[in-house]
Amino acid sequence: MFESAELGHTIDKATFREEVPKLRAALLDAQFELRENGKFPVVILVSGVDGSGKGETINVLYEWMDPRYLSTLAFSAPSDEERERPYMWRYWRALPPRGRTGVFAGSWYSDPIRDRILGQIDKGDLDQRMDQINRFEAMLVNEGALVLKFWFHLSKDGQRQRLKAMEKDPRTAWRVTKESWARLKTYEQLQEAAGHVLRMTNTPWAPWIVVEGTDDRYRSLTVGKVILEAMQKRLADKREQHYPVAPPLAPKIDQLDVLTSLDLTLKLEHKAYEMQLARWQGRLSELVRHPEFKKHSLIIAFEGSDAAGKGGSIRRITAAMDARQYQIIPVAAPTEEERAQPYLWRFWRHIPHNGRVAIFDRTWYGRVLVERVEGFCAEADWLRAYTEINDFEHELHKDGAIVVKFWLQISDKEQLKRFKEREKIDFKRFKITEEDWRNREKSEAYHAAVCDLVDRTSTSTAPWTLVEANDKSFARVKILRTLCERLENALNTEKPKAKATVKDK
């Protein structure tokens, strides 16, 4: 892995002086084109052993490129807002939008490598985390990002010499801390852990570029040229960027599927409804105030056909909670800032911290529902979305989030009835739009999309609950009960006590 980076590469001053002006002009031009074209972001990771010139290289990039369209994010200890959310949240919020370049000093690799060296995780854990990183980077690349991962290498002797030299120079002495010297002692462990990490994550879509860190001129010139060539190549490539994705899904050869097998005649009489509603709302309000819930968050996803009763169901949930504890996120067309980011970014930004509840009215499943059916995105994009969504929910789950997903299903006849009722009401907010009627016509395509979605994204950590919603009362109670059961499981609480069910007697 590191052999070519121990050969003692150097570049003499004269060559450097001759090369830099050309390189600089070309980099500035490439950056300008990137901005004008605005089609992809450049993500640069700068990593490596201590004293290998990470900081110096970043400073050189700022000298050579247009610093207005570069941003550097240095990741050290997470802030409390970050600690209360999944591990990747802080990196998601730092992603550069299309047209810009983001330099990551410290990245999603730093913690796993450190944890492994300190013996806090075993090799199996490390591999799991590398797998997760590979999936994340694949997503970035599929979303169009140019990902360049640099690893600056030093031999052990080389590192000792660099640290000594830096310590002597008053301009760099401050960079050398006690920790730097301590890390020299763990050189072998770092090499072993890093070697393994680099091998595991040396993917075709985001390979590592290992650079010898000893000679400043060699290192700078190498990094500059790699960035330039990668950008130029990518700017010249007019093809759509698609990572190969296998074509669909099992063909449908009979009428039996997860939706047609729902019993839409299920009903709840008024009195039973009132009783059960009170019972489960009471239970829910206890559960979200449970001390154990402070270590979790609750993420509720609502999908369903138009007029299936999402809004009414959400109201029945929020009635059981304090408004200061939850946030409802209505998902509509993405904003300009959201469009400049990977698809899931617009959902990541709303991920609640521990002890809080986020209710999504329509969700990240838009890509495999409306975008798939209406052709708003390429087939390759919605096909890969299933995997990305599973990864996303898995990550939320791993961090302690309780992810509960509802699909509200009504019959075509019931939907027609509700549309007609709404048309009679003159409340402005109930206007049925042309689009609603159009969606109805595509109901077969939507039906297939929903079946695929359930098959592909109902996981043990984030299962789908299909809700028979022709009867609103039945649907609302089923939703509340499911929520309570999922919370009870996750919080390891006992079943409801007498007090909670008193209204049920």
Next chain:
Amino acid sequence: MFESAELGHTIDKATFREEVPKLRAALLDAQFELRENGKFPVVILVSGVDGSGKGETINVLYEWMDPRYLSTLAFSAPSDEERERPYMWRYWRALPPRGRTGVFAGSWYSDPIRDRILGQIDKGDLDQRMDQINRFEAMLVNEGALVLKFWFHLSKDGQRQRLKAMEKDPRTAWRVTKESWARLKTYEQLQEAAGHVLRMTNTPWAPWIVVEGTDDRYRSLTVGKVILEAMQKRLADKREQHYPVAPPLAPKIDQLDVLTSLDLTLKLEHKAYEMQLARWQGRLSELVRHPEFKKHSLIIAFEGSDAAGKGGSIRRITAAMDARQYQIIPVAAPTEEERAQPYLWRFWRHIPHNGRVAIFDRTWYGRVLVERVEGFCAEADWLRAYTEINDFEHELHKDGAIVVKFWLQISDKEQLKRFKEREKIDFKRFKITEEDWRNREKSEAYHAAVCDLVDRTSTSTAPWTLVEANDKSFARVKILRTLCERLENALNTEKPKAKATVKDK
């Protein structure tokens, strides 16, 4: 202040049941119209004594209105990301965009009132903070926001009774804490402090609505009706919203002004430049690594005519710093999310935390420069911007930020020369656009705008430095020297030691 809220208002069940459905439907319609029209946000503050029904009222609003377009933000202890920035930053980031309603449970009033009751600030401090709040709210209203400030009042007896009743009910018992009872003991202090605060901030543009909190039905109905009427009235009002602003500024009756009196022949020879550049860059790099700087942040604002050399100057500054410590913010056209917020929001979001540096390439002065000259905003809007900008910078300063503002001035002749030089270079990034030429034609209008800007916004806490920039070397050194001097002053460091100036000998 509180007299009308101690009369024992109650609403009987029958009246309530009759009124609510109408109110609800009307509220939903108003909310729908607000969303469609998208012209202004509604900002609702819910405040008052403990047990007066703040939480209950917010929950009622969620029941009555469309919860998808409401957001509630409960402010308790600030997160570390918030603590490291000016006091108002957390409220700025929580402002609802146009078309939405934001409910603030706890607001910019909470801390000043609490600090006053605990005796941590005196009456003078309190008044200063109220003045600052008045200015902030005036800004919100001028930006179009509908600001509704509710204060729920209870007599002392009333408060005791409410707390007892809440404690008895299992659904609300959790709301009553030891602190609630403790606060009953400081009832008089709260009344006094709150009374003073309400009087000071009872402005014509954002008056307080004091509501008796004893009876749930009365309180809910009152709040609902106030919100509805305010929204309806505002939606029906098609006039532009403008707070009266006095017309301009001293007329110009001779040729002498802050720009014409600059000596643009000032120059620095190459050798002196090299020496001084190294000297001040060295000093700057020391200052931003000074332990004292961890309590401050540095905000550098660059303005100037086109081709005045902002980019080159910024490069000379960043060369002295670690890329992980600063961020450059190029200010261009606002994004969609930024356009949905008050003007200054797009700058607030980039305010650095302590120990860090933000460099703005073009700034919040755009409003009184390009927007004024090109007529992109109404006269009343740019006229009030001077005050708002001064308030903004004052707030940054109060929090420890060091705000340094540069205007780079070149002669018309020098600008023409630089434009022509650029046209010869074939770097894409140096293309001179039609707009650049157009701006040149308006140079007189810009000249006047710059003079007004200096007169109106050069304050002792955030003074302007006008830079004679015909000679790039002179300009760069003056900028670096000014930065160092401002930092030295703020950090209370001694003058540069021998070591720092060694290159200068």
